[in-house]
Amino acid sequence: MSDQFKALILNQDGESFTREIKSIEKNFLKHGDVTVKVEYSGLNYKDALILKNGARLVKEFPHIPGIDFSGVVEESNHDNFKPGDEIILTGWRVGEIYFGGYSQYAKVNGDFLVKKPKGLSLKQSMIMGTAGFTALQCSLTTKTTREELLLGQKVQNVIVSGASGGVGSISVMVLNKLGCDVTAVTGKDSNADYLKSIGAKSVINTKELTKDARPLDKGLWDGAVDTVGGKVLENILSQTKDGGIVAACGNTADIKLNTTVMPFIIRGVKLWGINSVTASIKRRQFLWNEAEKLIDFEILEKSIKEINLDEVINIYPKMLKGETSGRYIINLKK
Numbered sequence: 634m635s636d637q638f639k640a641l642i643l644n645q646d647g648e649s650f651t652r653e654i655k656s657i658e659k660n661f662l663k664h665g666d667v668t669v670k671v672e673y674s675g676l677n678y679k680d681a682l683i684l685k686n687g688a689r690l691v692k693e694f695p696h697i698p699g700i701d702f703s704g705v706v707e708e709s710n711h712d713n714f715k716p717g718d719e720i721i722l723t724g725w726r727v728g729e730i731y732f733g734g735y736s737q738y739a740k741v742n743g744d745f746l747v748k749k750p751k752g753l754s755l756k757q758s759m760i761m762g763t764a765g766f767t768a769l770q771c772s773l774t775t776k777t778t779r780e781e782l783l784l785g786q787k788v789q790n791v792i793v794s795g796a797s798g799g800v801g802s803i804s805v806m807v808l809n810k811l812g813c814d815v816t817a818v819t820g821k822d823s824n825a826d827y828l829k830s831i832g833a834k835s836v837i838n839t840k841e842l843t844k845d846a847r848p849l850d851k852g853l854w855d856g857a858v859d860t861v862g863g864k865v866l867e868n869i870l871s872q873t874k875d876g877g878i879v880a881a882c883g884n885t886a887d888i889k890l891n892t893t894v895m896p897f898i899i900r901g902v903k904l905w906g907i908n909s910v911t912a913s914i915k916r917r918q919f920l921w922n923e924a925e926k927l928i929d930f931e932i933l934e935k936s937i938k939e940i941n942l943d944e945v946i947n948i949y950p951k952m953l954k955g956e957t958s959g960r961y962i963i964n965l966k967k
């Protein structure tokens with residue numbers, strides 16, 4: 634292991650908040666029992682919030698952000714991991730209360746790690762990252778949970794909001810792969826062709842879902858993935874057909890949800906919250922194994938922007954303004 638390595642360090646001193654790429658030493662890493670040579674990390678919406686001001690998620694400074702990463706085990710005091718193992722880390726509040734992946738080396742609790750499936754590369758696992766992992770959770774809930782677990786009717790027409798984002802775009806792709814007709818909701822009309830190229834059958838503007846929602850609107854969707862919350866989610870709930878599952882994971886538009894009981898008691902609509910952060914290791918391993926079958930990396934790789942650690946600092950403000958599309962991955966080998 635190198636004595637000195639690069640990391641992005643956040644610091645807060647009174648009103649001043651700083652983000653700097655620094656050279657640090659191994660003893661700077663203070664949590665966990667497995668040291669990983671990080672190859673890739675992701676830039677997620679939550680990372681952008683943390684990069685801005687800690688987002689009240691970071692409790693101690695200096696801090697290393699980065700809520701997901703993939704890499705190779707360098708040293709381990711955990712029974713399940715040995716040097717050379719290729720691993721994936723998402724969630725568990727790494728990058729928030731524990732140091733994260735914006736560092737060439739990371740030290741984490743081995744209980745948080747998933748062994749990378751053979752069919753995926755370390756790069757592909759971060760092309761997915763937290764966003765892809767969450768999209769798989771959302772899409773399988775919307776489609777498979779309703780059809781197989783709840784023995785419901787076929788899920789055909791589905792809607793995905795925040796469709797150009799990380800979770801949204803991968804949900805569009807996965808639901809299309811699962812045989813659904815996907816309507817993608819985006820605020821960016823210019824992304825319509827891109828969304829169709831990754832599997833959307835039709836594309837509508839977010840504005841169409843920001844009116845005050847009626848308690849029950851015309852039923853249009855057998856299921857939904859919502860990444861934005863607020864009025865968009867309110868409208869999706871009132872447009873969901875009998876027994877449909879609305880998998881809700883995000884709040885890029887609003888944390889508020891002003892709805893009525895009508896979709897739930899008249900149509901049996903299910904609002905299914907998705908939490909990728911503390912999903913069990915068993916569930917994680919299952920979902921990562923599904924990735925190979927459900928994600929078309931050849932298509933996804935075309936829309937991925939690979940950046941280095943320095944570039945993160947310029948890009949995160951654009952993500953917070955909703956000006957970015959698709960997923961950014963950070964190559965820590967650079």
Ligand SMILES: NC(=O)c1ccc[n+]([C@@H]2O[C@H](COP(=O)([O-])OP(=O)(O)OC[C@H]3O[C@@H](n4cnc5c(N)ncnc54)[C@H](OP(=O)(O)O)[C@@H]3O)[C@@H](O)[C@H]2O)c1
Pocket residue numbers: 677678679763764767794795796797798799800801818819820821839860861881882883884885886907908909910952954955957958959
């Ligand atoms: N629950 C969990 O475990 C979990 C896990 C991962 C992510 N999340 C959450 O899921 C959400 C999406 O994450 P992400 O990584 O996909 O983020 P992202 O890549 O930044 O994408 C978010 C998308 O939301 C849309 N959007 C942004 N601002 C909006 C607004 N004011 N009104 C309506 N739409 C807006 C944009 O889509 P268009 O450009 O297409 O309009 C944007 O591309 C975030 O809230 C994130 O925190 C939750």
